[in-house]
Amino acid sequence: MSIIVDAGGLSCPQPVLMTLNKIKEIKKGEILIKVDTDTSKENVSRAAKSQGWKIADVQENEGGYQLTIKKE
Amino acid sequence: MFKNFFATRWGIIGVGGLIGVLAALLQKLGNPGNMGICVACFERDIAGAIGIHRAAVVQYMRPEIIGFVLGSLVAAYIFKEFRPRTGSAPIVRFVLGVFAMIGSLVFLGCPWRAMLRLAAGDGNAIFALLGLIGGIWIGTLFLKGGYNLGRVQKTYVSAGWLLPLTMLGFLILMLIFPHIEGQGKSGVLFYSLKGPGAMHAHLFISLAVGLAIGFIAQRSRFCTMGAFRDLILFRQVHLLSGVIALVVTAFIVNMIVGQFHPGFARQPVAHTMQIWNFGGMVLSGLAFSLAGGCPGRQLFLAGEGDGDAAVFVLGMIVGAGFAHNFGLASSPKGVGPHGIAAVIIGLTVCLFIGFTMRKRVS
Numbered sequence: 001m002s003i004i005v006d007a008g009g010l011s012c013p014q015p016v017l018m019t020l021n022k023i024k025e026i027k028k029g030e031i032l033i034k035v036d037t038d039t040s041k042e043n044v045s046r047a048a049k050s051q052g053w054k055i056a057d058v059q060e061n062e063g064g065y066q067l068t069i070k071k072e
Numbered sequence: 073m074f075k076n077f078f079a080t081r082w083g084i085i086g087v088g089g090l091i092g093v094l095a096a097l098l099q100k101l102g103n104p105g106n107m108g109i110c111v112a113c114f115e116r117d118i119a120g121a122i123g124i125h126r127a128a129v130v131q132y133m134r135p136e137i138i139g140f141v142l143g144s145l146v147a148a149y150i151f152k153e154f155r156p157r158t159g160s161a162p163i164v165r166f167v168l169g170v171f172a173m174i175g176s177l178v179f180l181g182c183p184w185r186a187m188l189r190l191a192a193g194d195g196n197a198i199f200a201l202l203g204l205i206g207g208i209w210i211g212t213l214f215l216k217g218g219y220n221l222g223r224v225q226k227t228y229v230s231a232g233w234l235l236p237l238t239m240l241g242f243l244i245l246m247l248i249f250p251h252i253e254g255q256g257k258s259g260v261l262f263y264s265l266k267g268p269g270a271m272h273a274h275l276f277i278s279l280a281v282g283l284a285i286g287f288i289a290q291r292s293r294f295c296t297m298g299a300f301r302d303l304i305l306f307r308q309v310h311l312l313s314g315v316i317a318l319v320v321t322a323f324i325v326n327m328i329v330g331q332f333h334p335g336f337a338r339q340p341v342a343h344t345m346q347i348w349n350f351g352g353m354v355l356s357g358l359a360f361s362l363a364g365g366c367p368g369r370q371l372f373l374a375g376e377g378d379g380d381a382a383v384f385v386l387g388m389i390v391g392a393g394f395a396h397n398f399g400l401a402s403s404p405k406g407v408g409p410h411g412i413a414a415v416i417i418g419l420t421v422c423l424f425i426g427f428t429m430r431k432r433v434s
Binding site: 010 | 076079151153155157160215216220222223224225226293298301302305306308310364378
């Protein structure tokens with residue numbers, strides 16, 4: 001069960017801040033991030049990659065996107 | 073998955089570079105000095121055109137602003153990114169828009185124009201850029217402390233259309249009531265006979281450039297505030313590379329067409345009261361960063377259905393009314409009679425918003 005960051009409805013930089021805080025907290029593993037705009041999806045992906053995390057999956061749903069990021 | 077080229081490093085550099093070229097050329101084609109594009113100044117001119125203020129030298133329905141919103145709307149629809157949304161503290165965004173405009177008019181330019189003034193050799197812009205960075209830095213402290221304006225809600229498609237439709241209405245008004253030589257009023261619209269408001273490129277050139285920039289800026293998320301915010305907050309230079317590209321290409325075009333005049337005194341539509349060039353932009357930078365985007369970005373967001381960004385835009389237009397009716401706006405002679413008081417009040421209001429609107433959302 002991965003950790004969930006629900007940034008739906010929040011505009012940048014909030015989704016990135018929340019993701020980076022979670023990355024700092026757990027160091028490695030899997031995080032599932034909910035965002036609602038393409039901008040947030042791009043920004044979160046960029047920030048995660050800069051921390052050495054991989055984008056494992058991106059799902060589009062009615063309310064936006066669900067990103068799964070991973071670090072072994 | 074379709075990759076958005078404009079959101080890559082080279083994409084944002086290309087967009088910033090193109091904006092720099094187009095802005096410098098717009099000045100060559102008739103826009104005011106070092107004001108090829110100034111989002112704050114142009115929204116102020118729109119406020120003048122519809123009579124919200126009656127400063128005779130700054131009244132013109134700027135087609136660039138209309139184009140920014142409509143170009144973004146077109147891009148958002150083509151790439152399925154039009155997402156009507158609203159409800160994240162609209163009244164706060166309105167107030168931030170008002171003070172963002174007032175701060176910009178104390179300096180005499182928004183971040184876009186600060187970059188263009190720098191690219192044309194106007195040394196006063198250095199103080200403004202330092203102020204902008206200072207204001208954004210204060211904003212990042214609030215962001216780190218949990219400041220946020222809450223979540224948006226999905227809304228009706230028609231709600232997302234309201235600002236684009238308003239802009240379309242402005243364009244139609246301009247076509248119905250075009251400027252008549254020597255007349256300060258045409259139908260319901262006010263026009264300037266002299267001053268910056270009387271200087272403009274041809275309507276269709278301005279509109280075409282506005283549409284093009286609106287389109288590519290929506291795709292690339294170009295933002296002059298985000299550029300510094302992301303650098304301070306995340307050590308990320310993605311957006312900043314676009315802004316640097318803008319300055320570089322505007323500088324090159326200015327050199328080629330003879331628009332580069334280094335110095336501090338007698339720069340076009342500028343004053344040399346450096347404390348207030350700095351202070352005005354601290355206020356603007358803080359307001360933009362609390363609202364999540366520079367004035368251009370707010371227009372592009374409004375074009376993709378963000379009703380809160382639309383409210384910020386309306387706040388800026390109304391703020392221009394306050395700025396000129398209350399004597400807050402500067403002129404080449406220096407700050408207005410109440411400009412300093414307005415900056416202090418504005419900073420107090422922004423700090424009040426920053427300190428009182430924090431909540432851990434995770």
